[in-house]
Amino acid sequence: MLKVQEIRELIKLVDQSSIDEFVYENEGSKIKMKKNVAATYVSQINSVPQEVETVSTPQPVLTTATPSVTIQELKQELQEAETANQADTTNLHKIVSPMVGTFYASPTPDADQYVKIGSTVTKDSIVCIVEAMKLFNEIEAEINGEIVEVLAKSGQLVEYGQPLFLVKP
Structure with a gap:
């Protein structure tokens, strides 16, 4: 929907x-x-x-x-x-894309996603990859908490500053 x-x-x-x-x-x-x-x-x-x-x-x-x-x-x-x-x-933290690129939820197409709804993350947890100019950039959570919502789909183009995840601290 x-x-x-x-x-x-x-x-x-x-x-x-x-x-x-x-x-x-x-x-x-x-x-x-x-x-x-x-x-x-x-x-x-x-x-x-x-x-x-x-x-x-x-x-x-x-x-x-x-x-x-x-x-x-x-x-x-x-x-x-x-x-x-x-x-x-309002009390949720947004993990945003630090660059323009392609969002990937897992390290390879056949691998499990880094995080799903309900996953617990730490500041150093990798939550996704954003590919920009053939470089695969691992994006970290930068906050301790629980993933509440995944806002991007794997393979989707994302913009700078676009929210990718909502995290409950």
């Missing part, structure tokens, strides 16, 4: 673009966004019984496997979720 920030970016992009309909499918979930629609339409998603929706105002709507929600309502829910998420992460 998409993260809150990714859904927010999709909404922004669709809202700012000239397209009237956007469909996104990934791992069995489907998001369908329509805007400037004043008609009746039928949608069927993942063998859910057909739903008929009538939109009487030119208000943007989002159709998913759950009942449709206006973009304004979704934006508000996303803001509330993000605020709650920020409150939860």
Whole structure:
């Protein structure tokens, strides 16, 4: 499922673009966004019984496997979720990328990851590798604690200062 920030970016992009309909499918979930629609339409998603929706105002709507929600309502829910998420992460330490490069969670493709959610780390623990210009740089935790969340996927390009892990000290 998409993260809150990714859904927010999709909404922004669709809202700012000239397209009237956007469909996104990934791992069995489907998001369908329509805007400037004043008609009746039928949608069927993942063998859910057909739903008929009538939109009487030119208000943007989002159709998913759950009942449709206006973009304004979704934006508000996303803001509330993000605020709650920020409150939860205020006491967590972020391990950030010290450079632009490619993130690797393990020393080799067939090896176990350095750390997973729930792993205990020390200041000297290697948590990942960031490859930059054919150099493989081992990234240390720099704090004692427990890994709460892994924010990057192996093989993903990361930016300087991008959070890679959340650690509970």
